[in-house]
Amino acid sequence: MAENKSAAVNINQNAGGEFERTPVPNSKLKGWKSFLGMYAGEHAAGTEFMIGPLFLAAGASLKDLTFGLLIGNILAILTWRYLVAPIAVSSKLTLYYQLEKIAGKYLVKVYNVVNGLLFCFLAGAMITVSASAVGIPFDISFSVPENILGLSSPAFSLIVIIVGVVMTIVAAAGYNTVSKFANIAAPWMIVVFAACGLSALSQMEVDSLDSLLIEWDKGVSVVQSINGKVDFGFWKIVIFSWLCNAAMHFGMADLSIMRFAKDSRAGWGPSIGMFLGHYMAWICASFMLAAQIKLTGDISANPGALAWSAVGWTGIICVIVAGWTTANPTIYRAGLAFQSLFPSNAKSYSGVILAGLVATAAGIFPALSAKLLDFVGLYGTILGPMGGVIFVNHYLAKKMNFTQDYADKKESGFNLAVLLAWVLPVALGLYFIFGDQKLFAAYAVIPCWIASSLLYVIIMKLQKS
Amino acid sequence: MKILKLISAVSIGVLILLVSILLFLGSLEASIMKVLMLIGTILWFVVTPLWMKEE
Numbered sequence: 001m002a003e004n005k006s007a008a009v010n011i012n013q014n015a016g017g018e019f020e021r022t023p024v025p026n027s028k029l030k031g032w033k034s035f036l037g038m039y040a041g042e043h044a045a046g047t048e049f050m051i052g053p054l055f056l057a058a059g060a061s062l063k064d065l066t067f068g069l070l071i072g073n074i075l076a077i078l079t080w081r082y083l084v085a086p087i088a089v090s091s092k093l094t095l096y097y098q099l100e101k102i103a104g105k106y107l108v109k110v111y112n113v114v115n116g117l118l119f120c121f122l123a124g125a126m127i128t129v130s131a132s133a134v135g136i137p138f139d140i141s142f143s144v145p146e147n148i149l150g151l152s153s154p155a156f157s158l159i160v161i162i163v164g165v166v167m168t169i170v171a172a173a174g175y176n177t178v179s180k181f182a183n184i185a186a187p188w189m190i191v192v193f194a195a196c197g198l199s200a201l202s203q204m205e206v207d208s209l210d211s212l213l214i215e216w217d218k219g220v221s222v223v224q225s226i227n228g229k230v231d232f233g234f235w236k237i238v239i240f241s242w243l244c245n246a247a248m249h250f251g252m253a254d255l256s257i258m259r260f261a262k263d264s265r266a267g268w269g270p271s272i273g274m275f276l277g278h279y280m281a282w283i284c285a286s287f288m289l290a291a292q293i294k295l296t297g298d299i300s301a302n303p304g305a306l307a308w309s310a311v312g313w314t315g316i317i318c319v320i321v322a323g324w325t326t327a328n329p330t331i332y333r334a335g336l337a338f339q340s341l342f343p344s345n346a347k348s349y350s351g352v353i354l355a356g357l358v359a360t361a362a363g364i365f366p367a368l369s370a371k372l373l374d375f376v377g378l379y380g381t382i383l384g385p386m387g388g389v390i391f392v393n394h395y396l397a398k399k400m401n402f403t404q405d406y407a408d409k410k411e412s413g414f415n416l417a418v419l420l421a422w423v424l425p426v427a428l429g430l431y432f433i434f435g436d437q438k439l440f441a442a443y444a445v446i447p448c449w450i451a452s453s454l455l456y457v458i459i460m461k462l463q464k465s
Numbered sequence: 466m467k468i469l470k471l472i473s474a475v476s477i478g479v480l481i482l483l484v485s486i487l488l489f490l491g492s493l494e495a496s497i498m499k500v501l502m503l504i505g506t507i508l509w510f511v512v513t514p515l516w517m518k519e520e
Contacts (some may be wrong), residue, residue, distance in 0.1 A: 183517065184514055184517055185510075188477050188481075188506065188509045188510075188513075191477040191478075192481060194482060194485070195481050195482060195484075195502065198485040198488065198489045199488055199489070199498070201489055202488045202489045203495075311485070311499060311502055312499030312502065312503065313499065314481070314499065314502040314503050314505075317506060
């Protein structure tokens with residue numbers, strides 16, 4: 001799921017700093033191929049080690065997984081290309097400044113804090129992933145308690161705290177160093193993912209597609225004999241893989257990156273990264289769990305143990321590096337969001353320290369990382385609808401005769417129409433996700449996005465702005 | 466610079482990817498593969514920063 005790479009590293013560095021409140025000048029624009037390189041590293045992250053095995057653990061068939069991920073990833077790429085890129089190229093503004101012009105600076109602060117909190121939980125899952133690998137040499141593995149707030153062993157919790165504190169200090173002190181290290185590690189990580197998959201196939205003694213399907217189905221049977229029958233079918237996989245990055249495309253977070261594009265072809269940028277990270281890496285990671293089930297009967301998706309079994313020390317290093325290089329910028333970004341909570345004379349790293357503490361606290365509860373499939377859907381459901389407001393503001397405001405960039409034009413710090421258009425559909429979505437219906441979180445993303453868009457149009461028309 | 470890039474390419478292309486393919490084909494022992502992969506990993510992280518930094 002998340003961070004950066006090579007030739008376009010400048011884009012990422014600038015995305016948070018330069019031209020924050022002005023359109024990107026023509027001299028700084030990049031060709032669409034720069035975006036291919038950047039996204040290639042972004043989607044091969046620590047969480048891939050966690051998400052891949054969860055498909056098998058959730059009972060998905062290999063056929064559904066292979067074709068479902070293919071369709072879902074294509075839909076995600078098309079969303080970037082035809083939803084995000086045209087607006088980014090036209091306005092050339094960051095998501096935050098664009099939102100500030102529509103929603104007002106105080107509402108953007110609320111959005112930032114919510115965004116920061118969700119980032120912390122994502123970083124927490126990455127800390128758990130890294131800790132799972134750190135524990136292997138010390139023979140400390142983790143169990144996932146039934147209770148969402150249940151703890152694993154004291155030794156594993158201690159490793160999570162140590163890993164979390166180290167990551168927080170590094171994020172507060174040396175973001176750029178880790179960012180450069182992430183660029184160096186990205187190609188190596190992608191190759192190690194592929195090697196893990198090949199090694200897992202060898203462990204399963206697979207020599208044909210038929211034998212692979214048999215081993216996979218055996219794995220699913222073992223999981224279901226322990227966890228009970230669950231359904232993770234074709235369309236669920238399509239929707240999940242399409243919308244696991246919904247905050248970035250439907251939610252328009254990637255406006256901040258694609259504003260550096262010369263033209264809308266930059267929207268094809270995520271295509272290589274998606275198929276490396278959210279296709280090849282997920283499938284390879286799921287093979288590792290299938291191999292573990294065949295070899296030991298153990299159905300726990302422990303990334304460190306899986307990688308250790310597949311490729312030894314290289315796997316351990318890969319899990320730690322993948323978790324670290326993605327948790328670090330995530331904590332940093334969450335910290336920037338939290339910084340607005342501190343007085344202006346507070347130390348510049350206060351927000352990062354707070355974000356690191358929250359992420360570490362989240363990482364102590366392994367059940368949270370085991371719920372990653374649900375969490376990324378929740379992430380898109382909560383943040384995605386703001387993209388609907390931006391879409392309406394960009395395409396429909398003038399045509400439907402209401403004020404474009406309302407807060408900016410009216411000098412308002414808080415646009416109530418945006419708050420209502422955001423909160424009401426999200427509240428309803430959360431009710432269905434956490435209520436008796438137990439809706440799969442990713443299913444709520446698009447209905448919430450459409451509802452927010454319509455609601456914003458209706459409220460703006462009603463208040464005759 | 467070209468030699469450094471070549472070493473990087475060999476470290477992940479041969480010592481990681483190719484050896485895992487050989488393992489899959491049954492031409493290599495898992496224990497040997499793991500050692501070669503670790504060597505490839507060390508080589509990558511020692512050599513790659515030298516040329517990537519310049520670029």
